[in-house]
Amino acid sequence: MKFVDEYRDPVAARALVRRITELAGDGHFKFMEVCGGHTHTIYRHGIEHVLPESVELVHGPGCPVCVIPMGRVDDAISVAGQAGVIFTSFGDMMRVPGSQGNLLEAKARGADVRFVYSPLDALRLARDNPDRQVVFFAVGFETTAPSTALTLLKARADGVTNFSVFCNHVTIVPPIKAILESPDLRLDGFLGPGHVSTVVGNRPYRFVPARYGKPLVTAGFEPLDILAAVAMLLTQIHDGRCQVENQYTRCVRDEGNPRALAAIAQVFELRPHFEWRGLGFISQSALKLRPEFEPWDAEARFEIPGVRVADPKACQCGEVLKGVIKPWECKVFGTACTPQTPIGTCMVSSEGACAAYYNFGRLHREAAVTLGRAAQPAAAG
């Protein structure tokens, strides 16, 4: 219980672990946390070592940086290299490898690549540089899509014509469905994502219990939130219930943020299909600009190579993103692939399972093994 002492309320944490242990009994339960923020919390706080062996957490596809395929990074670099372009991106995307290197390397080769905090900063750059074309590399789930939508509405309202968006926004429900359809994995339930649910609410997840018979509990980001959500999932299973529940009522409402959803609907439409790293093509899983926003659509304004690039053979990000393997089971984890020299996307973002495990989990796991070994002789004596 070493880690529990570091939690905000160790007494509550211990009580939750006891409850989880009782409810799980002799069974074995496998729950997927969909969100990269949860993965980070789980490794940062050693939750996998706090939980009994009867409960296993597997990591899902909820890191938008991790799921961007190499071909789209190549497309971004191609646009960044075109004459007169200022290419803007969130910091997280700068080090994601394409087949010909990443955006930082493109910058070193002379492309004008700049990192921005907000799409509004990219719009400001367009205003400040009327003789340049400013392109914003839009990534993220419904958490960031409303921001891109409002920025595009602002660009249109203000008549800013030298601004465009290279849209790679993805939606949260289709990958969950893809995982439920995947034969690779047997899951007993889901920890629903936190922040993306502040936008989409809890209603979109109803198909998970209704069609697939799995419970889902939307969870917050503290260790106690994760433990409480696991207890809620096990309680549902114990009581023979199967539904969507909300542990993160502090931030998430059932209806989400209707204004944010309306902004998304006004500006974007669904792509027929989009490639996800590791998950392949998923139909209606990503957003593109509606035809009336074509003047601000980088895919309409620039020549985009659009070449599909297979992941490096050694990289097993796909299996990590589907929860089929744990980060340390990947052949190149921690050797050829590290946060300093990432081969796969999961090692780039701080919310990627591999980076989170490399930075924190690895040490906890080693500590647990060492402690386990050290404890054996004492227990025997």
Next chain:
Amino acid sequence: MCLGIPGQVAELVAGNDHLAKVSVAGVRRIINVGLLEDEPPVVGDWVLIHVGFAMAKIDEEEAERAMEGLRLMGQAYTDEVEALRQSRIEEVASP
């Protein structure tokens, strides 16, 4: 980018009901609060901010807990606050 950062509304920007000045980890920045129009924030309210936009109102306790969680993230947190520090959204608002 996915990290929601809690901020406290310090000032509403006169003449633009979509903008507010918030205080985040000692940094004061303009953010867009247009997505909260159904319940417009007032000075003193706490909001959860993603890439320059307030996505949800939260209470003070949640703000403290979220901030504590973020601090524990280390580098990812400092990167996000540094990015926010460099943001100049207010200049978009001026005509």
